[in-house]
Amino acid sequence: MSLGFSIKEGLKGFGRARMATFITITSVVLALIMIGLFILLAINIDHWVGEKRRHLQVEVFLEPAFTDLQAQKIVAKLKKLPEVQSVQYISQQEAAERFKKEFGRDVREVLGTNPLPPSCIVRMKPAYQNAQAIARLSQIIRTWDGVSDVVYGQSLLKIIDRYVTLVYLIIIGLGLLLLVVATVLIHNSVRLIIYARHEIIEIMKLVGATRAFIRRPFLVEGILYGFIGGAIADLVIWILVRVFQNWVYAGIIQNWQSYAIVLGLGILIGFISSEMSVNKHLNRLI
Amino acid sequence: MIEFYNVSLNIDGKKILQNVSFRLFKGEFAYIVGPSGAGKSTILKLIYMDIFPDQGMVIVNNYSSAKIRRHEIPYLRRELGVVFQDFKLLPDRNVYENVAFALRATGGKPREIRHRVVRMLNEVNLSQQRSMLPEKISGGEKQRVAIARAIINDPFIVLADEPTGNLDARTSREIMEIFERINRKGTAILMATHDQSLIEQYPHRVIKIEEGRIVSE
């Protein structure tokens, strides 16, 4: 059997019911835009959380009287810990320099002495970039001789850890919901189109066209809806991201995969929904 | 060959057909006659297996209503031609395409399609109107398009459900002449009608049906 016939009939049907076509594509585009923006939101949240985690650091303050040599022992000890990725030693002088850079005044001139203690900035390995691991490690380090205090961004950590799973679940849930909405929309439109074309289906049945043959034009049509809907949605998302970058926040990140996903989902829901409605309604006709 | 063995059919508890039995032989021409609502269209639907009997059996060539599988039905229908009172043409394509549709929808090869469509249009005297849309041609011409479409797959029988129901007497005779010609070439015809004068002008076997029963042969 010729695929040419299916494609030709599919395209013909596509051009024929203009209003139904317009409504279907519009609704698919809207659903896919929302899905696409959700994917971008998810990517950005994920990126943001990752950045925050990566920059998590534990500051270990040493006794002010420590010599560099004594401090180096602590550094070596810290480096041996399995959770630790890197350790940066900041001497008293460096601490003063940093203070000056940050606040514009030299603490040594103001006070006549340097009260800033030497410290170590400890970064965690990725697997330990969470509140629990950091708290546990801090507990241990705090008991060491020569360590006066251990400080880290406790509250932010806790917030991230508490809500991140929830946020992801919400995003996935809403994404799935949107997917279902888009499928129902195409499904509904294909159903309308099938009813509008019951004449041609009836005649195809009469002259002995097989079911597969009768279905194919509708599948072509459904896939076309999904593809066009996906392409338009991608374009709109791209423009929205551009506008957002220019006017609101330049640091928003995006990747081509999210655009491919939107297009792929469009085609997939186009196929699935027309498959479902063709199956359901072919039996009822005539 | 078509055989009805004690066919009964109920729809929503209503008896549509009761114990209908008859045989139709190769190349035969027969009428199914009876008042409207008697069950004429139902009998034709049973033959092209759009519906199935509750009791009894319908046999069409090598297919039996008791055994046929859903995927076999299209192939059964390729051995039949069906024509209706309301023509059932596709309004968006011309005469040629309407006839060609039967071959395209069953996967005919383009070259063969052209060849056979031209021949069919000649057969029903529609060569001049080949590129006209259905809305531009008369009722008689529409029915001729439908007939050309019905016979293009070389069916062994043409089922016609009140094919002259929408046509005046003169046009009806034109259509009947075409059926006669088709029949003379060996194709069986089973025509549902309640036009008594046509039956008198073109006498053939009559199967008379009332309230779902065959009352005389």
Ligand SMILES: Nc1ncnc2c1ncn2[C@@H]1O[C@H](COP(=O)(O)OP(=O)(O)O)[C@@H](O)[C@H]1O
């Ligand atoms: N789909 C259906 N549902 C319910 N009743 C039907 C259906 N099709 C036909 N009938 C009934 O079956 C009877 C026979 O119908 P039909 O075969 O169309 O009669 P005819 O063609 O002789 O006028 C009628 O009483 C009609 O109302």
Ligand SMILES: [Mg+2]
């Ligand atoms: Mg009838």
